[in-house]
Amino acid sequence: MASTTARLDLDGNTINPMTICMIGAGGFIGSHLCEKLMQETPHTVLAVDVYNDKIKHLLEPDSLPWAGRIQFHRLNIKNDSRLEGLIKCSDLTINLAAICTPADYNTRPLDTIYSNFIDALPVLKYCSENNKRLIHFSTCEVYGKTIGSYLPKDSPLRQDPAYYILKEDVSPCIFGSVEKQRWSYACAKQLIERLIYAEGAENGLEFTIVRPFNWIGPRMDFIPGIDGPSEGVPRVLACFSNNLLRREPLKLVDGGESQRTFVYIKDAIEAVLLMIENPGRASGHIFNVGNPNNEVTVRQLAEMMTKVYSKVSGEDSIETPTIDVSSKEFYGEGYDDSDKRIPDMTIINKQLGWNPKTSLWDLLESTLTYQHKTYAEAIKQAIAKPLAN
Numbered sequence: 001m002a003s004t005t006a007r008l009d010l011d012g013n014t015i016n017p018m019t020i021c022m023i024g025a026g027g028f029i030g031s032h033l034c035e036k037l038m039q040e041t042p043h044t045v046l047a048v049d050v051y052n053d054k055i056k057h058l059l060e061p062d063s064l065p066w067a068g069r070i071q072f073h074r075l076n077i078k079n080d081s082r083l084e085g086l087i088k089c090s091d092l093t094i095n096l097a098a099i100c101t102p103a104d105y106n107t108r109p110l111d112t113i114y115s116n117f118i119d120a121l122p123v124l125k126y127c128s129e130n131n132k133r134l135i136h137f138s139t140c141e142v143y144g145k146t147i148g149s150y151l152p153k154d155s156p157l158r159q160d161p162a163y164y165i166l167k168e169d170v171s172p173c174i175f176g177s178v179e180k181q182r183w184s185y186a187c188a189k190q191l192i193e194r195l196i197y198a199e200g201a202e203n204g205l206e207f208t209i210v211r212p213f214n215w216i217g218p219r220m221d222f223i224p225g226i227d228g229p230s231e232g233v234p235r236v237l238a239c240f241s242n243n244l245l246r247r248e249p250l251k252l253v254d255g256g257e258s259q260r261t262f263v264y265i266k267d268a269i270e271a272v273l274l275m276i277e278n279p280g281r282a283s284g285h286i287f288n289v290g291n292p293n294n295e296v297t298v299r300q301l302a303e304m305m306t307k308v309y310s311k312v313s314g315e316d317s318i319e320t321p322t323i324d325v326s327s328k329e330f331y332g333e334g335y336d337d338s339d340k341r342i343p344d345m346t347i348i349n350k351q352l353g354w355n356p357k358t359s360l361w362d363l364l365e366s367t368l369t370y371q372h373k374t375y376a377e378a379i380k381q382a383i384a385k386p387l388a389n
């Protein structure tokens, strides 16, 4: 519930209620951000998306304590003239809209590039022309591969953080060749970042760019065949959850050797709220938002998720919990991967004093409890159906 005492920013100033145009509010991150803004702040949200399933619980019934502070606008930003009006009557625009599942980058590269670059152009234009603040969601994937990945396997420099820690103001963006269409997403995100940065430098746009490093938690993506297409390939959390729910082996792409750092969505949302309410400290900055302490290989993630799921479901794990698949088989031609992603936290620490709190085990425990509660019964029924027919 929003507190009645005045909210103060990090410098002790009163935070006035604001109107936020949130594009992509119906997605994973948007749903958590809307929830936080409704429950803990007095701000108003104009929630823009083509779907609203993940925020339905915030929109209905009318008796909710925040009724009137959140309005859903079903529109596609590709081609809807209402967008400029919504941005004009807001104090801040947050753009989360994107195609952002790796299975799409090499199989639907045109849609990926249009979604992440072309469709973001009007948002940027309307913010710039109307002197409105913009928080734009980019990705850690703009870093691509680490410098260390190009060194010989036995090079001692691979152990030197200078060769793998990803720093906003220092690290280069290293993508594979053009025929590796995996990088269509990263490249589109990089170009929109550069455009936003240039609007700031040349036209005074007040902006913040967020680079999420594998945020995970409840409501991420979909479970194939239950609340998404049977043949769909979501991001790794939902892929592995789906395998665990169906008692199938978890598929390790190219041996599961890639490394990732995972941060709990609720920790990450705290960082976004600090950006929203501290414009003086957030504007003009690009922020890594991740948890450097939660690093695992994808294989280790699979092993940990198997153990955690066993604990929360009360079921023993299956005899062969993982199998190896090639990336070509799993994602198709043109897939490539980021080898390792550890965020440097200096800038977000200095500007906003933010630090992630939740360990990987704890965040998997609460997330897999949610997955089990939400999907186990539906999966049981889906599996039983063909047998009954």
Ligand code: NAD
Residues within 6 Å of the ligand: 023, 024, 025, 026, 027, 028, 029, 030, 048, 049, 050, 051, 075, 076, 077, 078, 095, 096, 097, 098, 099, 100, 115, 119, 137, 138, 139, 140, 141, 211, 212, 213, 214, 215, 216, 221
């Ligand atoms: P998501 O797919 O759950 O949410 C994106 C939302 O945007 C969806 O609800 C979708 O319907 C909406 N959308 C897409 N195109 C639209 C359009 N043309 N008009 C209106 N709505 C549209 O993804 P997410 O995980 O919530 O990610 C949000 C942002 O953060 C994206 O920009 C993504 O690239 C970035 N990001 C997220 C992560 C992560 O860890 N979740 C990592 C890196 C980057």
Ligand code: UDP
Residues within 6 Å of the ligand: 102, 141, 214, 234, 235, 236, 237, 239, 240, 251, 252, 253, 254, 256, 258, 260, 298, 337, 338
């Ligand atoms: N991955 C995997 N099995 C799966 C799904 C994904 O091994 O069923 C791997 C994928 O190849 C990548 C990592 O898990 O190395 C993370 O994938 P995700 O889809 O979450 O996106 P990314 O972190 O690459 O943006």
